[in-house]
Amino acid sequence: MTIATAIHKTTVPEPSTVGAYLPRSASFGRCRFCSAELRDVMADLGMQPVANAYRAFDQINRMEPFFPLRALVCSNCMLVQAQEFETADKLFSDDYAYFSSFSDSFLNHARRYAHESIRRFGLDCHSRVVEVASNDGYLLRWFHEQGIPVLGIEPTASTAQAAAAMGIPVHSSFFGVKTARELRAVGVQADLMPANNVVAHVPDINDFIEGFRILLKPKGVASFEFHHVMNLLRLNQFDTIYHEHYYYHSLATFRRILHEHKLDVFDVEKLPTHGGSLRVFVQHAGSGIHAVSERVEQVLREERLAGLDRVETYLGLNDRIRTMKHNLLSVLIQAKREGKRIAAYGAPAKGNTLLNFAGVRNDFIDYTVDRNPAKQQHMLPGTMIPILSPDVVFETKPDLLLVLIWNLFDEVQEQMSDIRSWGGRFMVAMPEVRVI
Numbered sequence: 001m002t003i004a005t006a007i008h009k010t011t012v013p014e015p016s017t018v019g020a021y022l023p024r025s026a027s028f029g030r031c032r033f034c035s036a037e038l039r040d041v042m043a044d045l046g047m048q049p050v051a052n053a054y055r056a057f058d059q060i061n062r063m064e065p066f067f068p069l070r071a072l073v074c075s076n077c078m079l080v081q082a083q084e085f086e087t088a089d090k091l092f093s094d095d096y097a098y099f100s101s102f103s104d105s106f107l108n109h110a111r112r113y114a115h116e117s118i119r120r121f122g123l124d125c126h127s128r129v130v131e132v133a134s135n136d137g138y139l140l141r142w143f144h145e146q147g148i149p150v151l152g153i154e155p156t157a158s159t160a161q162a163a164a165a166m167g168i169p170v171h172s173s174f175f176g177v178k179t180a181r182e183l184r185a186v187g188v189q190a191d192l193m194p195a196n197n198v199v200a201h202v203p204d205i206n207d208f209i210e211g212f213r214i215l216l217k218p219k220g221v222a223s224f225e226f227h228h229v230m231n232l233l234r235l236n237q238f239d240t241i242y243h244e245h246y247y248y249h250s251l252a253t254f255r256r257i258l259h260e261h262k263l264d265v266f267d268v269e270k271l272p273t274h275g276g277s278l279r280v281f282v283q284h285a286g287s288g289i290h291a292v293s294e295r296v297e298q299v300l301r302e303e304r305l306a307g308l309d310r311v312e313t314y315l316g317l318n319d320r321i322r323t324m325k326h327n328l329l330s331v332l333i334q335a336k337r338e339g340k341r342i343a344a345y346g347a348p349a350k351g352n353t354l355l356n357f358a359g360v361r362n363d364f365i366d367y368t369v370d371r372n373p374a375k376q377q378h379m380l381p382g383t384m385i386p387i388l389s390p391d392v393v394f395e396t397k398p399d400l401l402l403v404l405i406w407n408l409f410d411e412v413q414e415q416m417s418d419i420r421s422w423g424g425r426f427m428v429a430m431p432e433v434r435v436i
Contacts, residue, residue, distance in 0.1 A: 343398040
């Protein structure tokens with residue numbers, strides 16, 4: 001049986017047995033937004049390590065903690081959220097290894113946002129841009145080079161130092177009411193407050209959003225980018241679930257959270273980043289500075305048509321992800337039986353969720369590669385797959401290269417196109433297993 005045959009022979013969903021032996025009345029705590037009791041499991045991915053807890057080679061014998069990884073849906077407000085087992089300061093430590101600038105496409109995405117925002121909101125040398133979760137300066141650098149005053153707020157020392165090296169001032173702190181009040185007390189307020197891919201990462205969502213209300217100028221604008229839960233469900237993107245992601249937002253639930261803190265959505269854009277995201281523009285409630293775009297109601301209508309206002313819509317994911325796991329394992333097992341050598345590209349958190357859930361370790365995948373030097377010479381959490389430089393691919397010539405950062409597949413395919421010279425092929429697991 002060939003690899004292609006293996007894919008097609010395993011696409012029939014199996015009868016559901018998920019949760020059949022668990023009590024239906026099990027409680028998983030309370031919603032971190034509305035405090036309703038959480039009882040409904042959208043996805044149960046078993047016991048998993050912290051997705052960004054990479055280990056150096058000399059830590060191979062160190063004990064590694066595993067925690068239950070479940071995504072729950074609140075039947076009251078429809079906010080999807082993960083159970084909390086580790087505090088944010090442990091998940092986002094000083095040696096945090098995620099650096100946004102190592103993706104060319106994401107740098108270009110940030111540059112376009114900066115240039116469009118400068119034009120749209122009339123930003124100049126008298127304005128101030130305050131970015132929450134500024135990472136390594138991948139976004140603020142574009143405002144900074146235009147002479148617009150900037151400030152980054154970033155709790156992880158590793159990324160904050162990278163931004164500071166570019167001349168970007170950084171306030172090292174987790175953002176919330178306390179930080180917002182401290183900054184406002186010394187005269188800092190924002191004309192523009194971008195917060196990209198961070199509203200999933202804050203355990204106290206109410207404290208976090210209230211900070212924006214405090215720090216935003218009366219005529220200021222905040223913008224938030226986040227992975228759209230509608231795409232997670234529609235495309236079975238279960239690998240985006242991990243412990244560092246506390247939330248998975250729809251526009252409807254996020255708008256409700258904002259409303260509780262006297263902030264209003266006036267525009268929304270659909271983005272291709274991270275498998276399909278939303279960019280939401282926000283102003284102070286009642287300010288009326290910016291007219292509400294018809295795109296807001298359009299996205300809300302699409303969410304209603306997709307059933308995101310009904311808890312039942314979320315509960316079918318569990319069965320689908322188990323079928324995807326079986327498909328991936330079937331293809332990998334067949335490839336090994338055929339004597340194929342398999343490597344991977346990328347060391348993202350999403351890849352760690354996928355590999356640990358599927359039980360794919362270094363008996364299947366020899367190594368993975370990543371452009372980020374902070375991840376190289378480490379091992380993926382749980383699976384102990386070594387992370388090496390991309391140059392190793394051209395030295396060892398694997399038959400299959402499993403692209404774990406599927407959201408950047410086009411970029412990876414261009415960078416690694418020479419693998420075809422020895423007959424190497426690309427492979428992705430999301431939204432379905434494909435060998436390309």
